Amino acid sequence: MATQFKMAAMGHTMETGRVVEWHISEGESIDEGQLLISIETDKTVVDVNSPVSGVLLKTVGQVDAEYDVGEVLAWIGDAGETVPDQPVEPDSKKRSVAAGPRVTPVAQRLADRHGIDADAVEGTGPDGRVTKEDVQRAIDDGTAPAKAEDTSVPAGEVVPLSGIRRITAERLSANWGVAPHVSEGIEVDFSQFESYRVEREADWQEKWGTPLGPNDLILAATAQTLKDHPDLNTGFVDGAICRYSEVNLGVAIDIDGGLVVPVVRNADKLSIGEIARTVRELAVKARENKLTPDEMEGGTFSVSNLGGLGIDWFTPILNPPQCGILGIGRIQRVPRYAGNEIVARDLATLVLTFDHRLIDGAPCARFLSQLRAALEAPEAFLD
Amino acid sequence: MDLSAEVCLKIYTDMWRIRLFEEEADRQTNLGNVVGTLHMYCGEEAVATGVCANLRDDDYVLGTHRSHGHCLAKGAKSDRMMAELWGKATGTCKGKGGSMHVADFSLNMLGANGIVGAGIGPTTGTALASKLRGTDQVSVCFFGDGAAARGTFHEAIAMGSLWTLPVVYVCENNGYQQWVPRENVAVVDSVADMAASYSIPGVSVDGQDVVEVYEAAGEAVKRAREGGGPTLLEARTYRFYGHSLGDEQQYRSSEEVDEWKENRDPIKLLAQFMRDRDWLSEKQDQTIQAEANAEINAATRFAEESPWPSADEVATDVVAPIQEVA
Amino acid sequence: MKTMAFNEALREGLHEEMARDDSIFVIGEDVITHGGPYKVTEGVAERFPGRIFETPIAEAGIVGVGVGAALAGMRPVVELMYLDFVTCAMDEVVNQAAKMRYMSGGQGSVPMVIRLPCGVGRLLAAQHSQIMESWFMHVPGLQVVVPSTPADAKGLFKSAIRSPDPVMFFEYKRIYTSKGEVPDGEHLVPIGLADIKREGEDATIIAVGPMVEKSLEAAITLEDDGYDVEVVDPRSLSPLDTDTICSSVRKTGRAIVCGEDSAFAGAVSEIAAMIGENCFHDLKAPVARVGSPHVPMPFSAELVKHVVPSSESVVSAVQAVMN
Numbered sequence A: 001m002a003t004q005f006k007m008a009a010m011g012h013t014m015e016t017g018r019v020v021e022w023h024i025s026e027g028e029s030i031d032e033g034q035l036l037i038s039i040e041t042d043k044t045v046v047d048v049n050s051p052v053s054g055v056l057l058k059t060v061g062q063v064d065a066e067y068d069v070g071e072v073l074a075w076i077g078d079a080g081e082t083v084p085d086q087p088v089e090p091d092s093k094k095r096s097v098a099a100g101p102r103v104t105p106v107a108q109r110l111a112d113r114h115g116i117d118a119d120a121v122e123g124t125g126p127d128g129r130v131t132k133e134d135v136q137r138a139i140d141d142g143t144a145p146a147k148a149e150d151t152s153v154p155a156g157e158v159v160p161l162s163g164i165r166r167i168t169a170e171r172l173s174a175n176w177g178v179a180p181h182v183s184e185g186i187e188v189d190f191s192q193f194e195s196y197r198v199e200r201e202a203d204w205q206e207k208w209g210t211p212l213g214p215n216d217l218i219l220a221a222t223a224q225t226l227k228d229h230p231d232l233n234t235g236f237v238d239g240a241i242c243r244y245s246e247v248n249l250g251v252a253i254d255i256d257g258g259l260v261v262p263v264v265r266n267a268d269k270l271s272i273g274e275i276a277r278t279v280r281e282l283a284v285k286a287r288e289n290k291l292t293p294d295e296m297e298g299g300t301f302s303v304s305n306l307g308g309l310g311i312d313w314f315t316p317i318l319n320p321p322q323c324g325i326l327g328i329g330r331i332q333r334v335p336r337y338a339g340n341e342i343v344a345r346d347l348a349t350l351v352l353t354f355d356h357r358l359i360d361g362a363p364c365a366r367f368l369s370q371l372r373a374a375l376e377a378p379e380a381f382l383d
Numbered sequence B: 001m002d003l004s005a006e007v008c009l010k011i012y013t014d015m016w017r018i019r020l021f022e023e024e025a026d027r028q029t030n031l032g033n034v035v036g037t038l039h040m041y042c043g044e045e046a047v048a049t050g051v052c053a054n055l056r057d058d059d060y061v062l063g064t065h066r067s068h069g070h071c072l073a074k075g076a077k078s079d080r081m082m083a084e085l086w087g088k089a090t091g092t093c094k095g096k097g098g099s100m101h102v103a104d105f106s107l108n109m110l111g112a113n114g115i116v117g118a119g120i121g122p123t124t125g126t127a128l129a130s131k132l133r134g135t136d137q138v139s140v141c142f143f144g145d146g147a148a149a150r151g152t153f154h155e156a157i158a159m160g161s162l163w164t165l166p167v168v169y170v171c172e173n174n175g176y177q178q179w180v181p182r183e184n185v186a187v188v189d190s191v192a193d194m195a196a197s198y199s200i201p202g203v204s205v206d207g208q209d210v211v212e213v214y215e216a217a218g219e220a221v222k223r224a225r226e227g228g229g230p231t232l233l234e235a236r237t238y239r240f241y242g243h244s245l246g247d248e249q250q251y252r253s254s255e256e257v258d259e260w261k262e263n264r265d266p267i268k269l270l271a272q273f274m275r276d277r278d279w280l281s282e283k284q285d286q287t288i289q290a291e292a293n294a295e296i297n298a299a300t301r302f303a304e305e306s307p308w309p310s311a312d313e314v315a316t317d318v319v320a321p322i323q324e325v326a
Numbered sequence C: 001m002k003t004m005a006f007n008e009a010l011r012e013g014l015h016e017e018m019a020r021d022d023s024i025f026v027i028g029e030d031v032i033t034h035g036g037p038y039k040v041t042e043g044v045a046e047r048f049p050g051r052i053f054e055t056p057i058a059e060a061g062i063v064g065v066g067v068g069a070a071l072a073g074m075r076p077v078v079e080l081m082y083l084d085f086v087t088c089a090m091d092e093v094v095n096q097a098a099k100m101r102y103m104s105g106g107q108g109s110v111p112m113v114i115r116l117p118c119g120v121g122r123l124l125a126a127q128h129s130q131i132m133e134s135w136f137m138h139v140p141g142l143q144v145v146v147p148s149t150p151a152d153a154k155g156l157f158k159s160a161i162r163s164p165d166p167v168m169f170f171e172y173k174r175i176y177t178s179k180g181e182v183p184d185g186e187h188l189v190p191i192g193l194a195d196i197k198r199e200g201e202d203a204t205i206i207a208v209g210p211m212v213e214k215s216l217e218a219a220i221t222l223e224d225d226g227y228d229v230e231v232v233d234p235r236s237l238s239p240l241d242t243d244t245i246c247s248s249v250r251k252t253g254r255a256i257v258c259g260e261d262s263a264f265a266g267a268v269s270e271i272a273a274m275i276g277e278n279c280f281h282d283l284k285a286p287v288a289r290v291g292s293p294h295v296p297m298p299f300s301a302e303l304v305k306h307v308v309p310s311s312e313s314v315v316s317a318v319q320a321v322m323n
Helices: A105-113 A132-141 A163-178 A191-208 A214-228 A272-287 A361-376 B005-030 B045-052 B068-074 B078-086 B120-133 B145-149 B151-162 B191-198 B210-225 B254-263 B266-276 B282-305 B311-315 C006-020 C059-071 C083-097 C133-137 C150-162 C211-223 C242-252 C267-282 C311-322
Strands: A003-006 A016-022 A035-040 A045-049 A054-059 A066-068 A072-077 A181-189 A234-237 A240-243 A249-251 A253-255 A258-260 A301-305 A324-328 A332-338 A341-355 B060-062 B139-144 B167-173 B202-206 B231-236 C002-005 C024-028 C052-054 C075-079 C113-118 C143-145 C167-172 C179-182 C195-198 C203-207 C229-233 C236-238 C255-262 C288-292
Touching: A035 A072, A105 A132, A105 C211, A132 C211, A163 A258, A181 A361, A191 A214, A191 A272, A191 A341, A214 A249, A214 A272, A214 A301, A214 A324, A214 A361, A253 A272, A341 A361, B005 B045, B005 B068, B005 B078, B005 B210, B005 B266, B005 B282, B045 B068, B045 B139, B045 B167, B045 B210, B045 B231, B045 B266, B060 B120, B068 B078, B078 B282, B120 B139, B120 B151, B120 B167, B120 C059, B139 B145, B145 B151, B145 B167, B145 B191, B151 B167, B151 B191, B151 C059, B167 B191, B167 B210, B191 B202, B191 B231, B202 B210, B210 B231, B210 B266, C002 C006, C006 C024, C006 C150, C006 C179, C024 C059, C059 C075, C059 C083, C075 C150, C083 C113, C113 C150, C133 C143, C133 C236, C133 C255, C133 C267, C143 C150, C150 C167, C150 C179, C195 C211, C195 C242, C203 C211, C203 C242, C203 C267, C203 C311, C211 C229, C211 C255, C211 C311, C229 C242, C242 C267, C255 C267, C255 C311, C267 C288, C288 C311
Parallel strands: A249 A301, A301 A324, B060 B139, B139 B167, B167 B231, B202 B231, C024 C052, C024 C075, C075 C113, C113 C167, C143 C167, C203 C229, C203 C255, C255 C288
Antiparallel strands: A003 A072, A016 A035, A016 A066, A035 A045, A054 A072, A181 A341, A234 A240, A253 A258, A324 A341, A332 A341, C002 C179, C143 C236, C195 C229
């Protein structure tokens, strides 16, 4: 078995050495201790003697070339012995090539931000991959190739989220991820209210100082009905159910720049006229961007009405941390059977979205039924 | 090195300052004003004064845990030292060092040291600094016979000799290594004999006889100053008090202590030496003692009236403030 | 900029400082012959005769002499051949050098650099491979400096020599020959200032000494996972640049502290605790530590690779924190 002659460490700091001269040629015999090779270290030239006796079978180390400490320089053994063509690479020298795309995702992220074609950047990472550093260098050098127009992505302007939009996005997406949203819808007959409205509009104006609409009735009835359904007038706060002692209704109002939800406080203690006036005041302030933080905080349940925009029904999203929100569709005159007769009815669909962590479907259904009954016999609220 | 009447008087005065300072510190300890512990120098005054009388202000001195005497002999102010013992803001070390770290860098008295044998290396270092700078300053290290057992003694003196440094290694051999008589734990009787290991002169003198100490130290300092290298000077001496406060001293008899106090007190011996030569009148003697007494009483008043350090001093002098960095 | 090895950068810094200030001298074992074991003191004896002292093998004496010379106004550069030997001079380092300024009430100081070749180099087992940074971080009055690149080595070494207080200067043996660019001209790196070696968004690796290079390698591997990591090199462990570390962690929300020394009660533990105290509400995951297990350094190469953390250890730690 031939002996490997390796580059030895000839000083604390030596990592490589340069072959200066072989003093023995391939095929010649050499004795242990006889001068074999001269090696230049970072400090000096060292003459190295053979560690064994035998025939110099093969010299791998080329004159003037640098070799790491531990690399095989020659084989010494018995005449005629065969040796490998290539020295076996030590384990530490083998570099496993990591699999992956040519451009790392992080490099791609940086390139996308700067509109750079990362594929055209020279890669210095493992296996020639393009790393973040490569992209950054290209940006710094000004050599980064611009990205060709990408037709697979629709053209458009990127508008950063700001103000209400950003807060809305953050709050609602955070809540959507944790609150199981479930919706239930119910059809409500506003015919009675509509006929009263025709008859009594002038009286109401005088009595309440404002005309009344179906939305005011819904808010008044919702507030009263919630008193009988305290499990829905709740919030999910710090991992627990917070059962609110007040009934404060958030009223969604569409303004330029987004949606705001001012609060009608203690709505269950207000008359329908007081509710109507409060909502109108809040709406004016909202459109003038004059709502105070106080007026937007403390809601316990929300109501959102898209009926005015012609929407038949929709499933609203919860306004965290509240447990419930009621979505109101438009009132539409439709034919309905009354016994065997077809009669005209003013109907709208109300959809309740609730947080199923806090309450189940059946109690919500009972809430909706009671609310419908109240809305269909509105006298109690109007006189 | 002949001892003049003038130098004698200076030494005699310093011996009394040291004696009275130590006794006052002890008294203030009993009053609860000086806290921590004290390693009293009483009985050994001839060594510090006899050596330091040969030194210049710019010569370096490093001491031991028993170093009040070294400080005073090098010229330190007794009031600031006493304030340090009280832990006052006006102390030599702002109350951060205490008895075992009294120092006066303005006099190149680089400090007492709480670790036995720890000053020998640094004193070799100050001597190396003098040599590198080409000054003729001499460095003196005081240490006890216990320190001669430490590796630092061997390592540092070997280097002092190797580089022919201007240093005098002064061993105060008081016969006890804390509570243990030297002969119980040391195989070499005379520390001076150990000098042979380092090819430097070793001299042993009677540490109660300040004349002997002064003359031997004078030669050693001269040799150092003139480039002749280190000397190991052993002064055989005795401590009148225990190792530190509260030492029951069961390792020695009261007769032994009384014998040393009666017949081997360095102050008495020097007074006799001076009277024999008519260098010290009765009146001079009284004046010297009275002035020393007044100085020490003033030191106590100074300490008592000085302010305590403020809380923010806790975190200063740990490292230099940033702006000092070059 | 020119490219040079870590030990060459130290040597250049030493020569520049010795030419600038006569009070600097070198003292240590074998520092003249062969230019010292790591060739850092090469050429000093020829260029600055009389200002380099080759000592007996006496670490307590060497450091003790350094303390005294420094107290007397010199600026000794002390070399201990292996960090491990500092245990023979612990009194001189801990009780003398570190505390002189405080005990003397600011009268004296010890402007001394102790050079400490440390860590695994060649395989030299348990008494020649230690790191022990945290031993000295624990001692008030000492500065603990750990450069990771030739540029930092030179800049920090020059600052250490100029410092008015003792500096424990950690030189990892394994990176003495690693090469890097060093700025031309006067190059000083202040002690106590961390350096962001790579900017990133998703996690902060705080890496000490050779772990910097390994973390930068890991960062490239982690790009494949889509993780863009920041690498912060504290450069000095005492004083510690808590501002730079905390602002990076607040930005990324994740911290992985990496050192080659034992993580148990090691430098990384102090940094991890500091992050926990200051950045708790910004953290998306617990702080992770990467270090060696709490064992002496073995001899066999097969065992050593289980002790010294690799760039793969860093990758795994980051992946765990990201998940």
